[in-house]
Amino acid sequence: MAPKDYSPRAAADTAAPVLELRGISKSFPGVKALSDVALELRPGEVTALIGENGAGKSTLVKILTGIYQPDEGEIRVDGEPMRFATATAAADAGVTAIHQETVLFDELSVGENIFLGHAPHTRLGLMDWARMNREATAILDRVGARIDPTIPLRELGIANKHLVAIARALSVEARVVVMDEPTAALSQKEIEELYELVERLKAEGKAILFISHKFDEVFRIADRYTVFRDGEMVGAGRLDETSEDRLVELMVGRSVDQIFPQRHPVLGGEVLKVVGYSHPTEFADINFTLRKGEILGFYGLVGAGRSEFMQALFGVTRPSKGAIRIDGKVAVIRSPTEAIAQGIVYVPEDRGKQGAITALPIFQNVTLPSLDRTSRSGFLRMAEEFRLAREYTQRLDLRAASLDQDVGNLSGGNQQKVVIAKWLATKPKVIILDEPTKGIDVGSKAAVHEFMAELAAEGLSVIMVSSEIPEILGMSDRVIVMREGRMAAEYDRADLTPETLVRAAAGLEEAA
Amino acid sequence: MSLSEGTRPRHVPDRLTSRSQRVLRSWEALLIGVAVLIFIANTQASPYFLNPWNLSDATFNFTEKAMIGFAMALLIISGEIDLSVAGIIALASTAMGYALQFGIGTPGLVAIGLGVGLLCGAFNGVLVTRLGLPSIVVTIGTMSLFRGIAYIVLGDEAYNGYPSSFAYFGQGYVFWVISFELVVFLILALIYGILLHATNFGRRIYVIGNNPTAAVFSGVRVQRIKMTLFLLTGLMSGVAAICLTSRLGSTRPSIAYAWELEIVTMVVLGGVSILGGSGSILGVVIAALVMGMVTFGLGLLNVPGIVMSIFIGALLIGVIALPRLIALLRARRA
Amino acid sequence: QDDDVRIALVVKSLGNGFFEAANRGAEEAAEEIGNVEIIYTGPTDTTAEGQIEVINSLIAQQVDAIAVSANDPDALVPALKKAMQRGITVISWDSGVAPEGREMHLSPSSHELIGQTIIKLAADELPEGGDVAVLSATSTSTNQNIWIEEMNKVMDQYPDINVVATVYGDDLADKSYREAQGLMQTYPDLDAIIAPTSVGIVAAAQAVADAGKIGEVNVTGLGLPSEMAGAVESGASKSFAIWNPVDLGYATTYLAYNLATDQAEAEPGAEVGMGRMGSATLDDNNEAAMSEPFKYDASNIDEFKSVF
Amino acid sequence: MIAKFLKSREAILLAAVIALILLVETRFAGFAAPSNLAGVFNDTSILIILALGQMAVILTKCIDLSLASNLALTGMVVAMINATAPGVPVIALIALAIGMGVVMGMFNGILVWKLDIPPIVVTLGTLTIYRGVIFLISDGAWINAHEMSGGFKAFPRAEFLGLPVLSWIALLIVGLFVVLIGRTGLGRAFYAVGGNPHAAVYTGISVGFTRFMAFTIAGGLAGLCGYLWVSRYAVAYVDVAGGFELDVVAACVIGGISIAGGIGTVGGAVLGALFLGVIKNALPVAGISPFWQLAISGAAIIIAVAFNARGERSKGRVILKSAEHAQ
Numbered sequence A: 001m002a003p004k005d006y007s008p009r010a011a012a013d014t015a016a017p018v019l020e021l022r023g024i025s026k027s028f029p030g031v032k033a034l035s036d037v038a039l040e041l042r043p044g045e046v047t048a049l050i051g052e053n054g055a056g057k058s059t060l061v062k063i064l065t066g067i068y069q070p071d072e073g074e075i076r077v078d079g080e081p082m083r084f085a086t087a088t089a090a091a092d093a094g095v096t097a098i099h100q101e102t103v104l105f106d107e108l109s110v111g112e113n114i115f116l117g118h119a120p121h122t123r124l125g126l127m128d129w130a131r132m133n134r135e136a137t138a139i140l141d142r143v144g145a146r147i148d149p150t151i152p153l154r155e156l157g158i159a160n161k162h163l164v165a166i167a168r169a170l171s172v173e174a175r176v177v178v179m180d181e182p183t184a185a186l187s188q189k190e191i192e193e194l195y196e197l198v199e200r201l202k203a204e205g206k207a208i209l210f211i212s213h214k215f216d217e218v219f220r221i222a223d224r225y226t227v228f229r230d231g232e233m234v235g236a237g238r239l240d241e242t243s244e245d246r247l248v249e250l251m252v253g254r255s256v257d258q259i260f261p262q263r264h265p266v267l268g269g270e271v272l273k274v275v276g277y278s279h280p281t282e283f284a285d286i287n288f289t290l291r292k293g294e295i296l297g298f299y300g301l302v303g304a305g306r307s308e309f310m311q312a313l314f315g316v317t318r319p320s321k322g323a324i325r326i327d328g329k330v331a332v333i334r335s336p337t338e339a340i341a342q343g344i345v346y347v348p349e350d351r352g353k354q355g356a357i358t359a360l361p362i363f364q365n366v367t368l369p370s371l372d373r374t375s376r377s378g379f380l381r382m383a384e385e386f387r388l389a390r391e392y393t394q395r396l397d398l399r400a401a402s403l404d405q406d407v408g409n410l411s412g413g414n415q416q417k418v419v420i421a422k423w424l425a426t427k428p429k430v431i432i433l434d435e436p437t438k439g440i441d442v443g444s445k446a447a448v449h450e451f452m453a454e455l456a457a458e459g460l461s462v463i464m465v466s467s468e469i470p471e472i473l474g475m476s477d478r479v480i481v482m483r484e485g486r487m488a489a490e491y492d493r494a495d496l497t498p499e500t501l502v503r504a505a506a507g508l509e510e511a512a
Numbered sequence B: 001m002s003l004s005e006g007t008r009p010r011h012v013p014d015r016l017t018s019r020s021q022r023v024l025r026s027w028e029a030l031l032i033g034v035a036v037l038i039f040i041a042n043t044q045a046s047p048y049f050l051n052p053w054n055l056s057d058a059t060f061n062f063t064e065k066a067m068i069g070f071a072m073a074l075l076i077i078s079g080e081i082d083l084s085v086a087g088i089i090a091l092a093s094t095a096m097g098y099a100l101q102f103g104i105g106t107p108g109l110v111a112i113g114l115g116v117g118l119l120c121g122a123f124n125g126v127l128v129t130r131l132g133l134p135s136i137v138v139t140i141g142t143m144s145l146f147r148g149i150a151y152i153v154l155g156d157e158a159y160n161g162y163p164s165s166f167a168y169f170g171q172g173y174v175f176w177v178i179s180f181e182l183v184v185f186l187i188l189a190l191i192y193g194i195l196l197h198a199t200n201f202g203r204r205i206y207v208i209g210n211n212p213t214a215a216v217f218s219g220v221r222v223q224r225i226k227m228t229l230f231l232l233t234g235l236m237s238g239v240a241a242i243c244l245t246s247r248l249g250s251t252r253p254s255i256a257y258a259w260e261l262e263i264v265t266m267v268v269l270g271g272v273s274i275l276g277g278s279g280s281i282l283g284v285v286i287a288a289l290v291m292g293m294v295t296f297g298l299g300l301l302n303v304p305g306i307v308m309s310i311f312i313g314a315l316l317i318g319v320i321a322l323p324r325l326i327a328l329l330r331a332r333r334a
Numbered sequence C: 001q002d003d004d005v006r007i008a009l010v011v012k013s014l015g016n017g018f019f020e021a022a023n024r025g026a027e028e029a030a031e032e033i034g035n036v037e038i039i040y041t042g043p044t045d046t047t048a049e050g051q052i053e054v055i056n057s058l059i060a061q062q063v064d065a066i067a068v069s070a071n072d073p074d075a076l077v078p079a080l081k082k083a084m085q086r087g088i089t090v091i092s093w094d095s096g097v098a099p100e101g102r103e104m105h106l107s108p109s110s111h112e113l114i115g116q117t118i119i120k121l122a123a124d125e126l127p128e129g130g131d132v133a134v135l136s137a138t139s140t141s142t143n144q145n146i147w148i149e150e151m152n153k154v155m156d157q158y159p160d161i162n163v164v165a166t167v168y169g170d171d172l173a174d175k176s177y178r179e180a181q182g183l184m185q186t187y188p189d190l191d192a193i194i195a196p197t198s199v200g201i202v203a204a205a206q207a208v209a210d211a212g213k214i215g216e217v218n219v220t221g222l223g224l225p226s227e228m229a230g231a232v233e234s235g236a237s238k239s240f241a242i243w244n245p246v247d248l249g250y251a252t253t254y255l256a257y258n259l260a261t262d263q264a265e266a267e268p269g270a271e272v273g274m275g276r277m278g279s280a281t282l283d284d285n286n287e288a289a290m291s292e293p294f295k296y297d298a299s300n301i302d303e304f305k306s307v308f
Numbered sequence D: 001m002i003a004k005f006l007k008s009r010e011a012i013l014l015a016a017v018i019a020l021i022l023l024v025e026t027r028f029a030g031f032a033a034p035s036n037l038a039g040v041f042n043d044t045s046i047l048i049i050l051a052l053g054q055m056a057v058i059l060t061k062c063i064d065l066s067l068a069s070n071l072a073l074t075g076m077v078v079a080m081i082n083a084t085a086p087g088v089p090v091i092a093l094i095a096l097a098i099g100m101g102v103v104m105g106m107f108n109g110i111l112v113w114k115l116d117i118p119p120i121v122v123t124l125g126t127l128t129i130y131r132g133v134i135f136l137i138s139d140g141a142w143i144n145a146h147e148m149s150g151g152f153k154a155f156p157r158a159e160f161l162g163l164p165v166l167s168w169i170a171l172l173i174v175g176l177f178v179v180l181i182g183r184t185g186l187g188r189a190f191y192a193v194g195g196n197p198h199a200a201v202y203t204g205i206s207v208g209f210t211r212f213m214a215f216t217i218a219g220g221l222a223g224l225c226g227y228l229w230v231s232r233y234a235v236a237y238v239d240v241a242g243g244f245e246l247d248v249v250a251a252c253v254i255g256g257i258s259i260a261g262g263i264g265t266v267g268g269a270v271l272g273a274l275f276l277g278v279i280k281n282a283l284p285v286a287g288i289s290p291f292w293q294l295a296i297s298g299a300a301i302i303i304a305v306a307f308n309a310r311g312e313r314s315k316g317r318v319i320l321k322s323a324e325h326a327q
């Protein structure tokens, strides 16, 4: 473990904190998302909260805004302990947030999305649309978005939607503004305007919590930093007293003590070749080859379009252009059924929605794509299903009470194992793992990593989408970086450092 | 080669609770309890209840509805619904009556009844699976459309004069008091039970109902299965149309009026989740028996049908609310 | 109790004032006879399926006689046949069942007489002639169609009267109301609406009153005095006719009793007693008529409106 | 503004309604006359009011199948009270009708809110229960015109500025709904809850309570319609408005209210109801057999839902910058 970096000078600051968090813990079934974290936000200061995916940053934001209740710990506003029972309570206490997910309403107008729940009223107690639209225009101007507040939100692109979310956060009279990766979906020009906005808010004396994965912007706008790792606070201090390297070390610190499996890749012939795969709106011009026994990493910032591409490769959506070859033969994949038949399988990123059938037992989940093999002329054979399920869950060292337990009762990591077992049972040639360790505990992570290495050693080709740098570095033979739906760079493992990855993903410079 | 060399893989048992334990705690057990209570109440309330012929007559109260109920159960488990089934009966019956005018015999009539049922099911299925429309709205529309066509064809007329051989389906007895309809009901219960609980197809229905996205991501052909289910529901409506038309010996456009809600009630009472993803054929069978016994038992006391429906409605809400209410109270106490 | 003769009076639908009145007549007859128990029952909506369920439960109760006013002449036949096989006396009344489904049928009146009466009621108020329209009941019911047919047969006696349309109110108050409205819009010169149905006539009278056409459009046909009292008072209806449902229920009960206790045999030409209503003579189809319809107008409505 | 309106669902529906009226006019002069159209509107008033109540419920991603039974039960109760105690003022009966409707709506709502039972199951149950209760209290007997007091029957037909009070009530409710839906927090919450229940929580809206309120409002309107229906047609019986619940849903669907929740306007619901109302009134007038009516409204529902669905299909996300600008 890296030493905790509590800057001694932090305590000597003059301004009293507006908001203090102490000893906050929060668990979800199977995951401890936050464990005894503390945070102080002062007026006129920007605090950057950094940490890997799944470190617990967004969970903290939700606790701050009354969406979640902490299991333990205390929130103080101006030194007074407070409970934020609902989103309204938090807003009344002067805390506002731009959430990472867009929590907006497609069918409502832009103006209303900004003011829903606290719209201006006329003297008769009715909503004042004219005033609302006027004020919405003013706020949108402030964030540098020229959007007509009367049009429905659904007509906006993703970047503009995000600007609306920002405007919404600014529409309440707040003293604390939380921004959870506000620049992730914005283009350079909009980002610049956002920086200016942050400066202005700072000048107005607001306390700002700024969450970001991009170091350059952290250094540019933040005064302080706090680093989370696996739900714990591992460092905090003033940014002018630290360096980029030091932050990376704190954040990625786990790579020091996390041992990735030793691999001696023996790569075979070409298994999969993708040429010019494109989609009208989501990705364009993807080219690569995958060899037998290879682990190919796909890195990028969240929203870079990796999942969309993988889903097209798996036949969920259809590409507009491009071709693939499997074992040298041209193949056409129009549906997941065809992909599975061709030996390509996909472990999706959104486990709850796309991967596991949570209300069905483990063995039924495992045998789902292999039903044609376990059954006889269309009739189920339970014994055969249990046999197959037992075989593959044992290989993955699944922890469960019984095989007919519902998958929904398992922890995230074990759910993931069930989904992986489901696909291995089809005996695929290529397995695509989309954020395979997202939201699972460290122990399960190591198991998944070890397992991935063994699969590759057995001659399976693996595509691994990950937003975690150590995972990418620790596991991949080769890495493709995607940005805004396109391939930004391709590296051999030997050429890689965390910095090159981060820079390529953020588009800071063309590091080739 | 084992992947977890060195560490012995931990043993995960197949099942913790035995099947019998599961059954005892299931919805079906609750329903069987209700059914037994109603049975006892009926025998106490009327001396005429325990008579084989009377019980046999009573089965006609539910056999036709239950035939559709089986297919409807599959459809609802898959997350869709078909409210047009009674409309399909009206249209199929009208088509048979129309064909009758041209001297078509019993086999032809049966083929037409089944064919129209299938066609109507296909129409619903295409609208839902190809155009991606919500089935509840589509079938509210086709419910009116199908019955409306029957009204256009028939107006205030009626078809009758079905051949005597046709009467067998609704009025014939296979053995002693066992009517043809009851036999069809039992056979269909068996077929649907096997289809839902013992085949790949049935398994995939549950998967689709539980999580349609994950189903797609697991290579299940969701739209194709849903289409098949709409076809099956249409077909069953055709079968019910044949039985009912045969039993009545006549066709009017108002035939089977408002059956759709009774059928859905039967299916939901049988423990099929209206949100999809769970339910069993056994449950539907018991629910059919419960509803049949309630209506027959109260009928013996000359209670009007509408008062019976209070019982059915209360049973529906009560049986679903009770477990939730208990859970709520328990949570409050904790 | 057990040796009581149990007679089930199965009606088209429960809650209809007409049938409630018939039930009162049946109870009157039961009291007169002494050892008769009346089971008054029927479905809640006018469907054949509903009646079949009711009949099945009556068969199960082993009643002695079923007297049914049918929603469908054919659909009830199998169920009623079964009843007869199990030794139950089955007759139909008011709205008939096909001959193979019953032993006899009692019409409240003869179809000819009713058809002639309804057009006469309209024509009597139109000495100069004029346009009339028919608002019928359930689009599927047997009676209304036959009556309208009989009415058409005698239309040549009224050369100045024009029947401009026949519409169906389905025995629903709202639909009948709308149909009547539609008639007045479509035929601005309409002089009378003939509604041979107790639901339709009330709705039509209401529609005429609401349209402010009292005096212009006369509503007539078959209706219940209690329901039509207001319309006669307001002038929306000058007169209407009906047989007496109390008498009908009374006569039906006597017929059922006499057949069930084997005091008479239902066969063509037979005379079956109906108590104070005399006796019914069966025709070749085993059908009989009770009496001719009775005309109600301002002069006698008050007397009858509290009766039924 | 105008250009935007012309592209909206409401405009298309309005055009369809007008085209329908003109079509009938060509076959039967006088149909499009203002007095006749006023009659059509008056005839459709109850459907309009109920469609608005149903719209509130559907907006929150629920459905209420018990509205027609609620209507029939309140109608029977006020008719019975009027028949036995003609002295009770009409205004008190109207208040009672609304109150009863509200209670029945709240019963639906509480089961949906607190016990989390799917709305379709709840209202399928109460649909039969409410209707059965009518039979229990009335013994199946009808309450006929002559048993009702003059004032009871006169109120909805009393003319005021050339329109019957019934029409005015419908217009009033439409007005109230425009305000409720467009200008109050609750109205906007209907959209939020139906459009994105997950996100509604982030804005501090209680999903369950909002649904409860929608059921309550719909119930109150059904109760009001109970009185209106019974006095309008001057008759109360068990089967009043039988099957009308589906007409109400149909009006909403034709009016572009999305059954998936969160989409729809007051204008749409009103036009959807009017569309059905015009068809119902036009068929007999245009000399088309009324037997066509059912099939025509069924076809209209299917076409409407297919039409509305085109606009609702999601585009997926747009990642490529070039694609975003190309839009």
Ligand SMILES: Nc1ncnc2c1ncn2[C@@H]1O[C@H](COP(=O)(O)OP(=O)(O)OP(=O)(O)O)[C@@H](O)[C@H]1O
Pocket: A028, A029, A031, A032, A033, A051, A052, A053, A054, A055, A056, A057, A058, A059, A060, A100, A438, A439, A440
């Ligand atoms: N509602 C929930 N139920 C179960 N687990 C959850 C839930 N919300 C978050 N988690 C888990 O809690 C952990 C912390 O998640 P959180 O979203 O706070 O991370 P984060 O730091 O914001 O990551 P990112 O950078 O990806 O946004 C993860 O393991 C996540 O899977």
Ligand SMILES: Nc1ncnc2c1ncn2[C@@H]1O[C@H](COP(=O)(O)OP(=O)(O)OP(=O)(O)O)[C@@H](O)[C@H]1O
Pocket: A300, A301, A302, A303, A304, A305, A306, A307, A308, A349, A350, A465, A467, D316, D317
């Ligand atoms: N606005 C949206 N509309 C439709 N689908 C979305 C939307 N946002 C996210 N998703 C889906 O949710 C999942 C998570 O998306 P995520 O934010 O991780 O971005 P992504 O496109 O998958 O990019 P990457 O995989 O490169 O991080 C993906 O499967 C994506 O298709």
Ligand SMILES: [Mg+2]
Pocket: A057, A058, A059, A100, A180
């Ligand atoms: Mg986050």
Ligand SMILES: [Mg+2]
Pocket: A303, A306, A307, A308, A349, A434, A435
């Ligand atoms: Mg992704």
